Amino acid sequence: MTGQLRNRPVSAFIAEAIAHEMEADERVVVLGEDVGRMGGVFGATRGLQRRFGPWRVRDTPITEMSFTGMAVGLALDGYRPVAEIMFADFIGVCLEQVYNAAAKNRYMSGGTVAMPIVFKTAAGILGSAAQHSQCLWGLFGHLPGLRVVVPSCPYDYKGLMAASIACPDPVVFIEHKQLLTRWARDFRHGAQVPEHRYAEPLGTAAVVRPGADVTIATLGLSVSHALDAAEVLAGEEITAEVIDLRSVVPLDAGTVAASAARTGRLLVVDEDYRSFGLSGELITRVLERLGPGRLAAFARHALPDVPVPAARALEEAVLPSVSSVADAARGLLR
Amino acid sequence: MSVLTALDRFAWMTRIRAFEHACLEGVRSGEIHGELHTAIGQEAIAAGMAGWLRDTDALVSTHRNHAHALIKGVDPRALLAEIFERRTGLCGGYGGHMHPFDPRHRFSASGIVGASLPVALGHAYAARLAGRDDVAVAVTGDGGANHGTFHECLTMASAWGLPLIVVIENNGLAISVEPSAVTPPGTLAGRAVGYGVCGVTVDGTDAEAVSGAFGELVTFARQSPAPSVLEATCARFRGHYEGDVQAYRDPEQDRSGRDPLLIARHALAASGIPDSELDRVEQAAAAEMQALLAQVRADPCPDPADARRHVFAATAPGAQRLAGGTRPVPAAAEPGQAAPGPGRGESGTGGAR
DSSP states (O other): OOSOOOOOBHHHHHHHHHHHHHHHOTTEEEEETTSSSSOOTTSTTTTHHHHHOTTTEEEOOSOHHHHHHHHHHHHHTTOEEEEEEEEGGGGGGTHIIIIIIITTHHHHTTTOOOOOOEEEEEESOSSOOTTSOOOOHHHHHHSTTOEEEOOOSHHHHHHHHHHHHHOSSOEEEEEEHHHHTSBGGGOSSSOOOOSSOOOOOTTOOEEEEOOSSEEEEEOTHHHHHHHHHHHHHHTTTOOEEEEEOOEEESOOHHHHHHHHHHHSEEEEEEEEESTTSHHHHHHHHHHHHHOTTSOSEEEEEEEOSSOOOSSHHHHHHHSOOHHHHHHHHHHHHO | OOOOOHHHHHHHHHHHHHHHHHHHHHHHHTSSOSOOOOOTTOHHHHHHHTTSOOTTSEEEEOSSOHHHHHHTTOOHHHHHHHHTTOTTSTTTTSSOTTOOEEGGGTEEEOSSTTTHHHHHHHHHHHHHHHTOOOOEEEEEETTGGGSHHHHHHHHHHHHHTOOEEEEEEEOSOBTTBOHHHHSOSSOSGGGGGGGTSEEEEEETTOHHHHHHHHHHHHHHHHHSOOOEEEEEEOOOOSOSSTTOOOTTSOTTOOOGGGOHHHHHHHHHHHTTOOHHHHHHHHHHHHHHHHHHHHHHHTSOOOOGGGTTTTSSOSSOOGGGGSOOOOOOOOTTSOTTTSSOOTTOSSOBTTBOO
């Protein structure tokens, strides 16, 4: 990539992607709490209402249960709604329309209706404790019919949002709160964002740092941690290959398996809860592909099955960090 | 819209009841192996709505949806085949009786109580966005009127001036619970005042009364546009579902005094329509539905090999319609691993998982 780095917060690139899609397709509409006048609590819809008007960028009352269903009705009517659930945790008040309608309508209709809806939502740690910090991609991934996208860098936030809006299936687009507010220059990968409209294909992982000794597969904010950890490990003559999963559904286990087959060691880092989640699923799929004997070691480093605590001292004790990821990787090489 | 006569509405009611009776045969025979909710006793509400809606208006119904589907123009043969779990069904057997989808008639339903309102709200919003004077009808029950979506949707529809008509079929039983046990005094339609919208309660066993009120609200919604609430009181003759032993009431109680077909028959006879003509209408409805039933029973069942279809769109996600990305790929990564092309991965017949 060449040219000047467009140094903006990630949220601005999301708004740019949505604006491009709204320009290209008048069926794209945005709805949610504080998405219009305010431009989103993290700024990911900033400027859209001023540009496209209040009917295409609709501030809703606090009615998640109904505005998610409104998105379903709009989709049945041929629109392509982008509905923002401000924090992923709030899915607790509106999962109904997301998983009983949006996720199932194509199937229940025998393929006669499409549900091109993006449920965008902010997830992850920002010092806000148990009700405003969850990732929950494992929960969404468990429910058939939902595509689940988790970008890690500015380039993907824009390109995967564009692809999510164009997708004929419902997409849960999970934004990490720490990344939304991070500026492009502070990323080790994918910092360059073209001004033009583009889309990244959904459902493919990306190797963001090549290595030979251990594979670290992760997503979202933890990709940054893994890249920093790989830098630390490089000083110890350990080369870690870092894979950004980018998508939970579909899950590109093939890319991870190919890498793990070369390095012989697989670490899955997951900011979501450990049990019944992404880490166990990914390792199982890799083992199903490679057979039981191909890996010298594998492990998962995820949020232990506790709610996210409030105090920093407690929070840091349970969440993946640069040092904890490096430690976990070293553990596989012992 | 063409205004139906009282005899037309009687004909609708007889067709709806004959359709429901055809469904009951499938329960007895085991051809319908799951739940079935019939609208027997509630036919006058759908019949009163008949004729007022265009194909381009939306109607979102409930678990008890057959009557609404029929008056919205859904093909009765395809609907019956869906209920009878046939490949020829409206949804190929994937949806079943609680989840019929007919996009051509903007008709759908949800098996989740209260879930019809938000979807109808979306249709109403779409009509405003497109500048169409179409309306959206959400059907719910007395039970559904207590769901949070009732409050949320009327709040939004009123604030934004959306052509949403909430039809409450108040059959006096939320499965087993009577409204008097769980709701404040007053009518359900009376709640409309709190949202600054029109609310009307009518006798839902009288198709003409329903038609008069519904027609006015549809016309109002098209012109204003603005939402409204229509509460139609009625009796549910059968259990909540077929097989419900109805321990909460006397299943044998005589409900003929609230039978909309008998009520309409008496009124029509009093207006001078001969009994022979009314008999002919009833017989024609029964013959029509029995003929459909015979056809449906000869239809094939779905192919088990198709059970994993339709979870996701068959085509890969729409990213390809845009110019491909230019995401930088680390030099040392092996080709094909760092950035696999669209469609790679585990997507197969079973979808993208």
